[in-house]
Amino acid sequence: MDRDLLLLARNEILKELKLPYNDIKIKKDWNEKLATFVTLTKNGNLRGCIGSLIPTKPLYQDIKYNSIQSAFYDPRFEKLSENELDQVKIEISLLSSLKQMKFKSEQDLINQLIPFRMGLILEYGFHRGTFLPQVWEYYPNPKDFFNHLKIKAGLPIDFYNKNMIINFYEVEKCSE
Numbered sequence: 001m002d003r004d005l006l007l008l009a010r011n012e013i014l015k016e017l018k019l020p021y022n023d024i025k026i027k028k029d030w031n032e033k034l035a036t037f038v039t040l041t042k043n044g045n046l047r048g049c050i051g052s053l054i055p056t057k058p059l060y061q062d063i064k065y066n067s068i069q070s071a072f073y074d075p076r077f078e079k080l081s082e083n084e085l086d087q088v089k090i091e092i093s094l095l096s097s098l099k100q101m102k103f104k105s106e107q108d109l110i111n112q113l114i115p116f117r118m119g120l121i122l123e124y125g126f127h128r129g130t131f132l133p134q135v136w137e138y139y140p141n142p143k144d145f146f147n148h149l150k151i152k153a154g155l156p157i158d159f160y161n162k163n164m165i166i167n168f169y170e171v172e173k174c175s176e
Contacts, residue, residue: 002027006176008060009038009067009090016068017082030060035095037132037171038066040080042087048074053095053121053130053169063092091175093132095119098167106146106160113142120146122153123165129153133171 007024014021036059037051050069052062067090071080080088098121103109113120116136122129129152131145139145147157 002030003174005030005059005063005092006090006174009063009092010176012064012067013071013080013085013090016072017080017085019082019085026060031058033057034059034062036062036066037093037095038063038070039091039093039132039134040070041089041091042084046076047084047088048077048080049132050074051093051095051132053098055095059094089176091134091173093134093171093173096170096172098169101166101168103166109166110142110146113145115140115142115145117170118168119171120149121165121167121169122149122155123167124153124155124159124161124163127153127155134173 004024004027007022011021011024033055035052035055037049039046040048048070050066050073052066055062057065071088073079101109101112103112117133119133119135120131129149131149131152135148136145139148150157150159
């Protein structure tokens with residue numbers, strides 16, 4: 001992945017904070033429509049993470065948008081301050097296309113999960129949640145990973161319904 005995309009993301013945050021930044025020339029291959037997530041960490045802890053699951057914008061626009069959203073509009077965190085900027089690291093994840101999983105039971109689904117490689121999206125009615133493959137670092141056991149995804153989607157840990165829609169994706173990532 002082009003590491004200049006990290007500079008693009010940081011520049012968007014600098015612009016929003018009204019701080020000096022260097023313009024980056026948009027490269028031709030950045031015009032491809034791709035889904036991205038921008039994750040911010042501070043001292044190794046999550047500080048913001050917002051992204052898109054479906055490609056709707058050119059890569060560079062998606063990264064710019066998600067950088068701003070992650071830094072200033074992730075509802076789990078206060079807006080990023082200028083004082084924090086030097087402590088924050090940026091990671092960009094480019095998502096592959098989504099692939100729907102077929103499963104006969106929760107155990108069948110769990111048996112199909114590939115730790116550290118698969119990101120998941122769970123959808124059921126109005127409930128929706130996703131975990132990037134990086135979340136496997138926190139929940140390396142497939143059952144735990146899936147249970148915490150259910151919680152993130154607003155469902156009980158013991159919830160199972162055969163009508164859940166589970167999609168998976170992989171990511172290519174780079175970080176500062």
